[in-house]
Amino acid sequence: MVYRALRAAAAVSAIAALAGCNALGVDFNTEKVQYETSTSRAPLEVPPDLNTVTNNDRFAVPSRPQIVSANAEAAKARMDAEARGDQPSQVLPETEYAKVVRDGQFRYVHVAVPPERVWPLLQDFWASVGLAVKYQDAATGIIQTEWAENKANLPKDIIRATIGKALDVVYDTGTRDQYRARMERAEDGTTNIFITHRQMVEVLKGPQEESTIWQPGPNDPELEAVMLTRLAQMLEREFNPAAKPEEQKAVEALAAQKYQPMSHIEQGPDGNPAAVIIDEPFDRAWRRVGVALDRAGFEVRDRDRSQGLFMINYLDPEYEQQKKSEQGFFANLFSKTTNVDPVPYRIRLTPEGEKTRVTVTGEDGRADTTGVAPRIINLLGEQTR
Numbered sequence: 001m002v003y004r005a006l007r008a009a010a011a012v013s014a015i016a017a018l019a020g021c022n023a024l025g026v027d028f029n030t031e032k033v034q035y036e037t038s039t040s041r042a043p044l045e046v047p048p049d050l051n052t053v054t055n056n057d058r059f060a061v062p063s064r065p066q067i068v069s070a071n072a073e074a075a076k077a078r079m080d081a082e083a084r085g086d087q088p089s090q091v092l093p094e095t096e097y098a099k100v101v102r103d104g105q106f107r108y109v110h111v112a113v114p115p116e117r118v119w120p121l122l123q124d125f126w127a128s129v130g131l132a133v134k135y136q137d138a139a140t141g142i143i144q145t146e147w148a149e150n151k152a153n154l155p156k157d158i159i160r161a162t163i164g165k166a167l168d169v170v171y172d173t174g175t176r177d178q179y180r181a182r183m184e185r186a187e188d189g190t191t192n193i194f195i196t197h198r199q200m201v202e203v204l205k206g207p208q209e210e211s212t213i214w215q216p217g218p219n220d221p222e223l224e225a226v227m228l229t230r231l232a233q234m235l236e237r238e239f240n241p242a243a244k245p246e247e248q249k250a251v252e253a254l255a256a257q258k259y260q261p262m263s264h265i266e267q268g269p270d271g272n273p274a275a276v277i278i279d280e281p282f283d284r285a286w287r288r289v290g291v292a293l294d295r296a297g298f299e300v301r302d303r304d305r306s307q308g309l310f311m312i313n314y315l316d317p318e319y320e321q322q323k324k325s326e327q328g329f330f331a332n333l334f335s336k337t338t339n340v341d342p343v344p345y346r347i348r349l350t351p352e353g354e355k356t357r358v359t360v361t362g363e364d365g366r367a368d369t370t371g372v373a374p375r376i377i378n379l380l381g382e383q384t385r
Helices: 007-019 070-083 115-128 158-164 221-239 245-255 282-296 317-325 329-333 373-383
Strands: 035-037 098-103 106-111 133-137 142-145 148-150 175-185 191-205 211-217 263-267 273-278 299-304 309-314 343-352 355-362
Touching: 098 221, 098 282, 106 221, 106 282, 115 133, 115 142, 115 175, 115 191, 115 221, 175 221, 175 282, 191 221, 191 282, 263 373, 273 282, 273 373, 282 309, 282 343, 282 355, 282 373, 343 373, 355 373
Parallel strands: none
Antiparallel strands: 035 148, 098 106, 106 191, 133 142, 142 175, 148 175, 175 191, 191 211, 263 273, 273 355, 299 309, 309 343, 343 355
16 A cells, blocks of 8 residues: 655644544544545556457456455354344345355356346446446446545544545555446346456656556455445345345355355466366356456457357557567657557357366467467466456
């Protein structure tokens, strides 16, 4: 976390501390997610391979706030109830409309209503957690949020306690979050909702560390689970007003569970990654790869479930640099290099009994000639674990 405070703030805080925090009306919120629209000293520039593509199916970037363990909270609640002599509540009661479904290590919300009824509520959901919508497309069922800072991660020390509420601008977590929600219509007409998260982290640069730049950070599956839980609770309240509080806790308990890795990378004869082996049958692997593509920021041009194919566009940073260097010395000298277009690839899922093989080829289905396929496999392997 990047802890930033002005020198003048320290002097002011010392004076304010003499009066005591209570006199200033300080009352820190205990919420673990407190988003505000992204503001930053350094311009938040997304790397070329993560740029959002206009018109559909692109990525979303995320955050790392402090998260409360649902299992720990549930255990504490049971201990408190037993101390009072109360009967313990049901551990996993059934919800009727909105469920957080776990499929191996990844999760999604299944809603027993058609997408047409869910879409307006999904639009409203992001404002309820303090996030603004940047992009939405009802035709593809995608909503992407603006970048935002999670103020819950700011330190709650004496300096901020005395002046921080008035001058929070001098503090910065050094991270920005962005989310992407994608709806899919299930075969029975119900709705599945996937939420993926990306993060950008501010790092120092320069000989004297006099400036900063933004770099991609790791996605946070636990934070995705928190958002899925909140969304499921909101949808359950909307479609089932009679839902009991115990039923809401069931969703949170499911979202907090952790599981073993569900995939591994298979090496080829040359020692490079050749395929991702997912330890699940085709149906589950198809959903898992779809979420992985969302997380990794690929542009999905088309998909054909019957053939097990995802058609994507991807511009690898090393490939882009290589192509620009091939444009010649004078083009680089006079900054006349032309943009390098993303390259089309084909991702194929092949069922192998209770497992599924994922491979990457060129657009025509033949061996990749760009040298990028092993790096795509590595990305998919990381995101499907």
